[in-house]
Amino acid sequence: MVADMTAATAPAAASFRGVSRLFGDVRAVDRLDLDVAPGEFFAMLGPSGSGKTTCLRLIAGFEQPSEGEISIFGEPMAGVPAYRRPVNTVFQDYALFPHMNVLANVCYGLTIRGVAREEREKLGREALALVKLAGMEARKPGQLSGGQRQRVALARALVVRPKVLLLDEPLGALDLKLREEMQGELKSLHRRLGLTFVFVTHDQGEALSMADRVAVFNEGRLVQVGAPDEIYERPQTRFVADFVGGSNVIEPETTRAWIGVAKAASLRPEKIAVLADGATASGDAVVIVGTVSEVLYHGATKRIEVATDVGRLVAAVPAREGPAVAGGGVRLAFSRDALHLMDGP
Amino acid sequence: MTLAAATIGEPRNSWLRRISDVLTARRGFFLLLLLIPPLLWLGVVYLGSLFALLAESFFSLDDFSGIVVRQPTLATYAELFRPANFDIIVRTTLIAATVTILSIVVAFPIAYYAARYARGRAKAAFYLAVMMPLWSSYLVKVYAWKLLLAKEGVIGWVMNAIGATPILNAALATPVIGGPALSTSYIGMVLVFMYLWIPYMILPVQAALERVPGSLIEASGDLGANPGQTFRTVILPLALPGVVAGAIFTFSLTLGDYIVPEIVGPSSLILGQVVYVQQGTAGNIPLAAAFSVVPILVMGVLLTIAKRTGAFDAL
Numbered sequence: 028m029v030a031d032m033t034a035a036t037a038p039a040a041a042s043f044r045g046v047s048r049l050f051g052d053v054r055a056v057d058r059l060d061l062d063v064a065p066g067e068f069f070a071m072l073g074p075s076g077s078g079k080t081t082c083l084r085l086i087a088g089f090e091q092p093s094e095g096e097i098s099i100f101g102e103p104m105a106g107v108p109a110y111r112r113p114v115n116t117v118f119q120d121y122a123l124f125p126h127m128n129v130l131a132n133v134c135y136g137l138t139i140r141g142v143a144r145e146e147r148e149k150l151g152r153e154a155l156a157l158v159k160l161a162g163m164e165a166r167k168p169g170q171l172s173g174g175q176r177q178r179v180a181l182a183r184a185l186v187v188r189p190k191v192l193l194l195d196e197p198l199g200a201l202d203l204k205l206r207e208e209m210q211g212e213l214k215s216l217h218r219r220l221g222l223t224f225v226f227v228t229h230d231q232g233e234a235l236s237m238a239d240r241v242a243v244f245n246e247g248r249l250v251q252v253g254a255p256d257e258i259y260e261r262p263q264t265r266f267v268a269d270f271v272g273g274s275n276v277i278e279p280e281t282t283r284a285w286i287g288v289a290k291a292a293s294l295r296p297e298k299i300a301v302l303a304d305g306a307t308a309s310g311d312a313v314v315i316v317g318t319v320s321e322v323l324y325h326g327a328t329k330r331i332e333v334a335t336d337v338g339r340l341v342a343a344v345p346a347r348e349g350p351a352v353a354g355g356g357v358r359l360a361f362s363r364d365a366l367h368l369m370d371g372p
Numbered sequence: 373m374t375l376a377a378a379t380i381g382e383p384r385n386s387w388l389r390r391i392s393d394v395l396t397a398r399r400g401f402f403l404l405l406l407l408i409p410p411l412l413w414l415g416v417v418y419l420g421s422l423f424a425l426l427a428e429s430f431f432s433l434d435d436f437s438g439i440v441v442r443q444p445t446l447a448t449y450a451e452l453f454r455p456a457n458f459d460i461i462v463r464t465t466l467i468a469a470t471v472t473i474l475s476i477v478v479a480f481p482i483a484y485y486a487a488r489y490a491r492g493r494a495k496a497a498f499y500l501a502v503m504m505p506l507w508s509s510y511l512v513k514v515y516a517w518k519l520l521l522a523k524e525g526v527i528g529w530v531m532n533a534i535g536a537t538p539i540l541n542a543a544l545a546t547p548v549i550g551g552p553a554l555s556t557s558y559i560g561m562v563l564v565f566m567y568l569w570i571p572y573m574i575l576p577v578q579a580a581l582e583r584v585p586g587s588l589i590e591a592s593g594d595l596g597a598n599p600g601q602t603f604r605t606v607i608l609p610l611a612l613p614g615v616v617a618g619a620i621f622t623f624s625l626t627l628g629d630y631i632v633p634e635i636v637g638p639s640s641l642i643l644g645q646v647v648y649v650q651q652g653t654a655g656n657i658p659l660a661a662a663f664s665v666v667p668i669l670v671m672g673v674l675l676t677i678a679k680r681t682g683a684f685d686a687l
Contacts, residue, residue, distance in 0.1 A: 089590050109593040122591035126609045126682075135605075136595035187595060 038101030040065045040191050040223035041086050041114075046095035048081050055081040057247035059095070063191075068217050068224045070234035073244030074270065079227045082244070083193050086225065088112045100190055115189035119196045121180040123168035129155070129179050130164035136187035154182040157216070174205045181213075185220070194226045198233065210237055231271045235259060243267050250371070260295075264371035268293035273341065275299075281337045282366065285313055290368045296330060298365035299342035301349035301357055308360035315340070315359045319350050333357055429661035440657060448658045452666070457646075461666055464643035467558065468626035471565040472573075475622045476615055478566065479573040483614075484607075486574075487581035502571050510568065514635050517564045521554035521636065528554070551638055561637030565626050572625065573618035580614025581607070612683045620671065627667035643667070 039062035048056040056078045063069045071079040084090040085097055088109030097104045099113060115136070123132050130151050131138075137147035155161055158178035168176055177197060184192055194213075198206045214237055217224050228234050234241045235255040242252040243266075251263045262268035265276050274293040283289040300308075308314050317335035324346065331342045331349050342349070342359055350357055383389065395402040431440050432447045451457060486498045505513065520526045531540045543559060544550040551557030584607060592602040630644030641649070643663060651660035678684070 087590075087594060089593075108598075109590070110596050110598050114594075116591070116594045118587050118591055120585065120587055122585065122587035124588060124591075124606060135592070135597075139596045139601055139605075183595065 037065055038098070039063055040067065040100060041225065042098050043082070043085075044096045044098075046085065046092045046097055048078075048085060048090055049093040054247045056085065056092075059249055061242060061249060061252065063223060063225055064240075065100070065223055066221055068214070068237060068239045069226065070238035070241045071225065071227045071244060072229070072231060072234040072241050072271070074229055076246075077244040078247040079229075079242075079244045080195060083116070083195055083225060083227045086112075086191065087114055087116050087193055113190040114193055115184035115187055115191075116193040116195060117177075117180045117184050117197045119199060121168075121176045123176055123179055123183075125168055127167075128164065129160070129166050129168070129171070132168065132179055133182045133186055135183060140187070150186055151182075154186040155179075157185065158182045158212075173200055174209070177201065177209065181216075185216075185222075189222065191223045191225060194224060196227055196229070198228075198230075206233075213237065235271070241271075243271065245270070261367055262293050263369055265291060265293075265369065267371075268367075268369065272296075275340050277337065277366065282368070286363055286366060288368060290370075292366040292368050294340075294361065294366055296341045296343035297328075299340065299344075299359050299361045301331065301342060301344050302360050303348075309362075312360045312362055317357060317359065319353045319355055319357050321353050322350060331357070333359060335359070425661050425664055428657055429665050431658045433656045433658055438655060448662045451659060452662055457663075460641055460643055460646055461663075463640070464627060465670055467562065467565070467642060468623045470562055471569065471626045472619045472622045474562065475566050475570050475573040476577075476619065479570055479577055479618065480611075480615075483574050483577035483581055483611075486578045487584075488586075502574050505567070506571055511631065513568065514564060514632055517560075517567065518555050518635055521560040521563070523553035523555070525553075525555065555636055556638055558637060561633060564632050564636045565622075565629070568632070569622040569625050572621035573615075576617035576621075577611060577614040580611045580617075584610045609682075616675075616678050616683050620675070623674070624667055624671055627670065 041061075041063040043059045043061040046056060046059045047054055059078075059082065061082075071082055073079045081090060085092055086099065086104075088104065088107060088111075091105075104112065124135065127135070130148065133154050134142075134147045134151040137150060142150070152161065152164065155164065158181050160175060160178050160182065163171070163175065163179075168179065171179065177200075180197070197213075198209050201209060210233060213224070213226075226234075226238065235258070238255060240253060241255055241258050243250045243258060245266050251258060251267050253261075258267065258271055262271060262274065268274040268276050272295065274295050277285075277292040277294055279289040279291050282292045302308060302314065315333075315335045315337065317333040317340065319331055320334050320339070321332040323330040323332075325343075327346060328343050329346050329349065331344060333340050333342065340359060395405075428440075429448055430444045430446070431442050432445050433439070434441050452461065482498075482502075486495065486502075490498050518525075522528070528537075528540065531537050540554075544552070544554070544557060546559075549558040549562075551559075554560040554563075588606055588610070589602055592606045593599075597605065628644050628647075630642075630648045633642045633645055643666065647660045647663045650656045650663065
């Protein structure tokens with residue numbers, strides 16, 4: 028919806044029109060149509076090999092489309108080399124220049140643009156302050172921790188004022204605590220700078236928590252695009268239901284028995300409750316009995332895998348509730364409203 | 373179930389295994405065992421002979437009796453600065469520098485292609501092509517070049533056939549580097565040296581370029597650098613340690629060689645030949661030793677300059 032509203036007034040920050048990228052016989056990106064709205068925090072989500080990184084590289088100009096057209100803020104990008112595009116990338120491995128110190132790394136784009144030394148060092152220091160690395164100017168990349176390198180890479184891309192900032196799995200190599208910290212910082216940077224961020228990740232939690240809109244990719248195709256809650260609550264295909272948040276997929280024959288519609292449905296684990304012994308479910312709830320095959324403790328919640336007649340079901344319940352160990356019988360209950368019918372395959 | 377049920381015995385407790393236990397527990401002892409043979413070689417045979425040579429250079433030769441006087445003196449080193457001897461040092465250093473620079477120019481594109489573009493079979497073909505000249509005898513190769521470069525040789529004949537003889541003659545007419553034929557000119561000598569040493573330049577440069585991640589080159593382009601700027605600011609500085617390593621090979625091999633100038637090039641001697649003559653027919657071991665110290669000093673100076681200019685920053 029965001030894209031539709033803005034498309035009328037301003038050209039998309041990045042737009043794909045029938046774009047394919049072939050590597051030999053493999054369609055890494057397959058007939059993609061997509062618009063990223065200006066100022067948006069846009070996530071491309073998918074498993075490895077789904078084509079999301081190739082999409083990012085197509086915007087950056089490291090790859091050329093085999094078919095179709097890409098434009099950035101209305102400018103067609105056919106034949107425009109990477110060094111002439113108004114976008115900058117934060118690389119997965121950070122790609123810091125090992126022979127330059129932190130300040131020289133950050134100032135690299137300005138040096139190339141011929142900005143005078145005094146001016147460029149001032150801007151470089153500002154960018155380093157923005158990513159909370161003031162005082163690290165003289166260090167070499169080899170002397171920094173992973174998190175610090177990530178920030179240098181971010182400062183280096185931001186200092187040249189890109190129209191679109193591309194982030195290729197930028198948090199993938201960080202440990203959990205740092206990752207959560209950087210997620211918050213990226214989000215606040217995005218808010219303060221008002222730039223368009225395009226972010227590639229295979230981590231659905233990251234995509235949902237950070238992005239304004241999420242595009243889910245599978246096998247080179249765009250499967251679904253929408254706001255995080257839309258993707259999470261109303262997946263259109265089995266793939267999205269399963270990949271984004273590990274939803275239970277209920278087969279059409281089962282849904283027919285339960286609600287009279289023969290359509291595959293997704294059922295979020297947290298919508299399933301475990302009934303205590305002797306308790307009864309509310310009137311319209313579906314109750315299923317099964318055997319607990321695994322209990323995974325997650326701190327606040329735990330995930331209970333249950334083998335039932337309709338297949339394996341996963342329930343996420345508060346950690347204090349439900350069975351503590353695998354092996355016993357269990358009764359699961361959920362409201363019929365919790366079933367989300369999917370239109371796609 | 374079967375995996376859990378099966379009983380798997382401990383590995384057999386052989387005496388080799390017990391030695392391993394001792395060595396694992398005492399890492400220092402293990403390292404010592406590992407390093408004693410190479411350290412003996414390096415320390416006694418290699419550095420020992422080098423220091424013996426160095427010591428010899430501080431003796432002098434009695435001009436009348438032709439006997440080495442075992443008295444520490446700098447007289448032999450002073451002899452190096454006699455115009456005839458100093459000329460040889462300067463000439464040899466210039467030849468070595470020319471060979472090195474031209475080798476870099478020729479080797480870099482080859483190494484770049486091999487490191488960044490060649491994959492699979494092309495890469496195997498590259499290694500084969502670079503290494504194959506090393507498989508045949510050095511002497512045979514130099515004589516083969518003498519025939520190629522001779523007045524009536526293959527190169528002259530081809531030049532004549534394509535009507536390029538005037539170019540060849542112009543090159544040979546150039547003062548200093550020219551001569552009556554390619555095989556008796558410095559041009560010919562430098563060509564042969566380049567041919568012989570170029571694998572030693574290509575391989576380290578290729579190894580250095582291979583270690584430059586592709587993402588660095590993409591990052592440079594991403595930040596607005598065109599390919600030329602990327603080459604100057606990213607690729608070249610990161611390849612420099614490899615270039616310096618290759619230059620050490622080509623430079624020192626040329627400084628020390630005495631066979632190529634014997635067969636190809638003008639009659640005036642270069643350093644390696646002087647060492648050969650002085651320790652052999654002339655029997656002046658101290659002067660030969662002093663001459664041998666020159667390449668060591670020249671290399672030392674060059675490496676210091678290279679370090680000062682930051683050639684090793686990317687190591």
